Amino acid sequence: MINITQKQIIETIRMIKIHHLDIRTVTLALSLRDCITSSVKSTGEKIYNKITKYAKNLVSFANEIESEYSVPIVNKRIALTPVSLIGESAEDVDYVYFAKIIDKAGEEVGVDFIGGFSALVDKGFTKGDIKFFEQIPEALASTNKLCSSVNLGTSKAGVNMDGVLKTAEVIKKTAELTKDFDSIGAAKFVCFCNAVTDNPFMAGAFCGINEPECALNIGISGPGVVSSAIEELPKDADFGEMSNLIKRMAFKITTAGELIGRRLAEKMDIPFGVIDLSLAPTPLQGDSVAEIFKAMGLEYAGAHGTTMALAMLNDAVKKGGIMASSYVGGLSGAFIPVSEDSGMIEAVKNGALTFDKLEAMTSVCSVGLDMIAIPGDTPTATIAGMIADEMAIGMINKKTTAVRIIPVVGKTVGESAEFGGLLGSAPIMKVSPYSSEIFVKRGGRVPAPLHSLNN
Amino acid sequence: MENSSNQIIITVTGQDKVGIVSAISNCLADNNVNIEDIKQSIMQDNFVMIMLCDVKMLDIPFKDFKDKLTALGNNLGMEIWVQKKDIFDKMHTI
Numbered sequence: 001m002i003n004i005t006q007k008q009i010i011e012t013i014r015m016i017k018i019h020h021l022d023i024r025t026v027t028l029a030l031s032l033r034d035c036i037t038s039s040v041k042s043t044g045e046k047i048y049n050k051i052t053k054y055a056k057n058l059v060s061f062a063n064e065i066e067s068e069y070s071v072p073i074v075n076k077r078i079a080l081t082p083v084s085l086i087g088e089s090a091e092d093v094d095y096v097y098f099a100k101i102i103d104k105a106g107e108e109v110g111v112d113f114i115g116g117f118s119a120l121v122d123k124g125f126t127k128g129d130i131k132f133f134e135q136i137p138e139a140l141a142s143t144n145k146l147c148s149s150v151n152l153g154t155s156k157a158g159v160n161m162d163g164v165l166k167t168a169e170v171i172k173k174t175a176e177l178t179k180d181f182d183s184i185g186a187a188k189f190v191c192f193c194n195a196v197t198d199n200p201f202m203a204g205a206f207c208g209i210n211e212p213e214c215a216l217n218i219g220i221s222g223p224g225v226v227s228s229a230i231e232e233l234p235k236d237a238d239f240g241e242m243s244n245l246i247k248r249m250a251f252k253i254t255t256a257g258e259l260i261g262r263r264l265a266e267k268m269d270i271p272f273g274v275i276d277l278s279l280a281p282t283p284l285q286g287d288s289v290a291e292i293f294k295a296m297g298l299e300y301a302g303a304h305g306t307t308m309a310l311a312m313l314n315d316a317v318k319k320g321g322i323m324a325s326s327y328v329g330g331l332s333g334a335f336i337p338v339s340e341d342s343g344m345i346e347a348v349k350n351g352a353l354t355f356d357k358l359e360a361m362t363s364v365c366s367v368g369l370d371m372i373a374i375p376g377d378t379p380t381a382t383i384a385g386m387i388a389d390e391m392a393i394g395m396i397n398k399k400t401t402a403v404r405i406i407p408v409v410g411k412t413v414g415e416s417a418e419f420g421g422l423l424g425s426a427p428i429m430k431v432s433p434y435s436s437e438i439f440v441k442r443g444g445r446v447p448a449p450l451h452s453l454n455n
Numbered sequence: 456m457e458n459s460s461n462q463i464i465i466t467v468t469g470q471d472k473v474g475i476v477s478a479i480s481n482c483l484a485d486n487n488v489n490i491e492d493i494k495q496s497i498m499q500d501n502f503v504m505i506m507l508c509d510v511k512m513l514d515i516p517f518k519d520f521k522d523k524l525t526a527l528g529n530n531l532g533m534e535i536w537v538q539k540k541d542i543f544d545k546m547h548t549i
Contacts, residue, residue: 004464006494009464012542064518259542259545260542
């Protein structure tokens with residue numbers, strides 16, 4: 001006998017068909033710790049062989065599972081141990097060579113992105129890290145699927161301000177090297193404070209050094225499911241009621257994601273890692289986090305009240321997810337990328353959403369300043385200032401924050417950058433014209449903050 | 456007890472007409488798929504049929520079977536969804 005109602009079946013189908021419920025990514029986290037050798041060539045070979053061996057069936061198995069449940073699996077990805085750690089024992093290390101090898105392996109197994117071209121420098125640099133930073137722009141400009149990330153600070157260690165400045169230089173140079181494609185290289189690079197080691201989302205996915213040999217991490221999304229549910233609530237439904245509804249939706253989405261993730265992990269014969277329920281928008285209409293703010297009663301994303309709306313949303317999503325799965329991890333919450341969200345783009349174009357409001361929102365969202373296009377002539381020191389601000393929010397509030405910003409070479413406020421696909425398109429946003437130069441060039445490390453006397 | 460991972464739910468929606476159940480049942484029988492339960496109703500002027508089936512004895516790959524049913528749906532002018540049942544169990548029960 002059918003023990004589920006017709007209403008429940010139709011609700012599930014509507015979530016998928018109309019409200020874009022999807023598995024945003026199945027990400028194979030793969031340790032490269034056993035690939036370290038003293039030779040660039042043999043390390044490269046080991047990396048290539050390991051990726052192509054472990055991820056051989058990732059795409060075909062994911063397609064099969066997608067067919068069984070009719071829930072789209074949008075991206076298949078791989079996250080590697082930070083390559084800076086794997087490469088630095090090799091003599092005359094060449095990270096661009098590793099980048100190309102990894103990209104080729106990604107091409108071979110057919111994944112959409114491959115992350116972990118990363119470094120963890122929150123307390124300072126090794127010699128290898130310095131070389132790694134120098135080579136990030138060329139690595140990103142000479143690959144297609146590679147994503148890169150760096151961790152610049154933690155609540156325990158403080159923030160590496162030399163790293164902040166170097167990162168700003170990396171962003172500028174990467175944008176310059178990929179200027180023919182609206183500086184898209186910078187869209188595949190992100191810097192973090194308090195980076196998490198099991199995040200399946202790009203550009204920041206990497207396999208932490210504390211992670212097992214391999215695991216399958218799932219990123220699931222569905223902002224449209226949440227916004228449509230809230231739209232059906234009466235306009236005077238209070239915040240308790242709204243929060244409960246979001247929790248119920250998050251529960252349903254997470255259980256579906258965990259089922260599919262576990263089935264795929266079982267099929268691949270690898271451990272299931274975590275499920276990351278992140279309301280991650282896409283440029284599609286109705287797949288927008290900004291639409292959730294509208295459904296809650298704000299005229300546009302960016303209106304006063306948006307930070308509260310986001311705080312409540314983020315918290316309710318986490319609560320619903322936690323109830324649904326024992327292994328919620330990654331970044332779980334709500335992402336607020338600009339270029340990937342049609343509602344955010346609209347709000348920016350209408351002047352409702354500014355850079356400063358986005359920064360405020362990052363103090364309560366799941367990550368940070370994400371996919372924001374700025375004028376190509378923004379000085380390096382100004383970008384370093386933006387990163388420093390974002391690191392400060394993460395460090396003090398003990399949360400993950402990030403910056404993925406694209407200085408679009410040759411474009412300025414009033415124009416748009418086109419990245420295509422899931423990365424979308426972004427109106428160039430106005431930034432502060434005042435200099436941060438002397439401040440960001442002081443260098444050194446911002447000491448770890450006090451974790452008491454909170455106010 | 457049946458192995459729930461072999462159970463599927465087929466959801467058929469569209470305008471009511473003669474021969475829907477027969478066409479779909481024939482397709483299922485041709486592929487060794489057993490029907491365990493059927494529920495039909497009219498919802499907002501739409502015909503809705505929900506079938507619980509077992510694919511244990513299915514003799515072709517699941518994706519091919521699903522493609523066949525979807526194509527049949529297109530011919531009939533009906534929308535047909537084929538999904539493993541456990542997704543509904545997980546999503547709608549605590």
